[in-house]
Amino acid sequence: MHEVGIATSILEAGHRETERRPGAKLVGIGVRIGVLSGVDVEALRFAFECITAETDDGQVVLTTEKCPRMNRCEDCGQEFSSAELAPFSDAPCPRCSSTHTSFVSGDQLDIAFIEVEEP
């Protein structure tokens, strides 16, 4: 629902980073989206297309990497993703079956890289 705002922030950040490199042209942006970020990747891609279409940014390619929820087992220390078991919920440790686990990551909404063409 707020993906247009997020897409706009991504594009602005992409341009901010590009401006640090005189003469460079922004051609791609890579983002990491966690399953718990509250952002829908398909809606974000659609929003990004809408805001860039028929502008100077029409050729900018958005690359998205989905990140699973990562948990840490408090009993044996194993870090594991609960994506295969249930995308959002806390799953038992695959090594020792403990359910005493904590949240590590999965709410990312990060810009990983930009791609630029340089003169």
Next chain:
Amino acid sequence: MTVVRVEQKVLNENQRIALDLRRRFAENNVVCLNLISSPGSGKTTLLEQTLAGFGPGEKVAVLTGDLQTENDARRLARYGFPVQQIVTGGVCHLDGKMIERHLEPWSLAEIDLLFIENVGNLVCPSSYDLGEEAKIVLLSVTEGEDKPLKYPSIFLKSSLLILTKVDLLPYVPFDIEAAKTNARQIHPGIEILEVSCTTGQGMDHWRAWLDARRAGVHVGRKM
């Protein structure tokens, strides 16, 4: 073609404002709480009942967000505390800049407890840090007990879940234990309260929760 590593948050600018707000709240001993729920879960009613329980000397203030109308601010202003409406004009969440702007007319030294009533929406507000000390998510018993599983982000990021309208439990097929289990599956450490603003059930626990938060700040505990 050159690939440049960036490694920054998409909402970097909002995060910068939120950190500044959090610093100002800490300096002025303001406990700021961000209330989030679906439309109609009872945020405004809970705030009305909460404000009604405070004496006139309490330094409490409310910022309330909606897409349109000043209706909520009018409802809340009846209790004599400073209230401001944030009309987002279609935006589905509050962001740090809106909070910053609406705090301008107030002196934070005159506020101990600041409630932010977010726009009714379980999705977007979860992405925007407002500098609050805690997010509080409300879920009414007329909704589905599986909402924590459907909208995990906000349940993960909230410190407290308030189950509202519990006086209606005899009349609706809401499994309150399942709702709690679902919330804890997403966020094992989440605190949970059951409240009815109609009968007053659970309001004492809610006030005790607020008192504990406020006491925490005044002995210097800060995040």
